[in-house]
Amino acid sequence: MFQYFSQQFLLNYWEKTSVMMAANNLPREVNAEQIFGMAEKEMEYRVEFFNKLTHTCFNKCVEKKYKEGELYMGENTCIDRCVSKYQQVTNIIGQMLANGGRPM
DSSP: OOTTSOHHHHHHHHHHHHHHHHHTTOOSOOOHHHHHHHHHHHHHHHHHHHHHHHHHHHHHHSOSSOOSSSOOHHHHHHHHHHHHHHHHHHHHHHHHHHTTTOOO
C-alpha cells in the first residue's frame, strides 16, 4: 500500500519522531529495517485514521441532498465537533491501551 514512500523518506520521518518514541521507552538500538517497518505502520495508521474520521464525520454531518456547493454553518460546526470528539476518544483509547486497559 505504501510502496511509493521511499525508505529515505521513512527514515527521515523516524528521525523526526524518535524523540516522541524515546519518551515512550522504545529501544534506541533498532536497525534501519525495523525503523522502516515502524514508520510504515505509523503512516498506515495515520491514513486509516484520516479515512475513518472523514467517513464518520461526513456521514454524520453532511446532508445527503446537496443544496449548495459549500458546507453551511451547521455542517461546519458539526464537522468541527465530530473531528474534535473523534480525536479525543482516539487519544483516550490509546492512553488506556498504554496503561494496560486501565482508565486514567
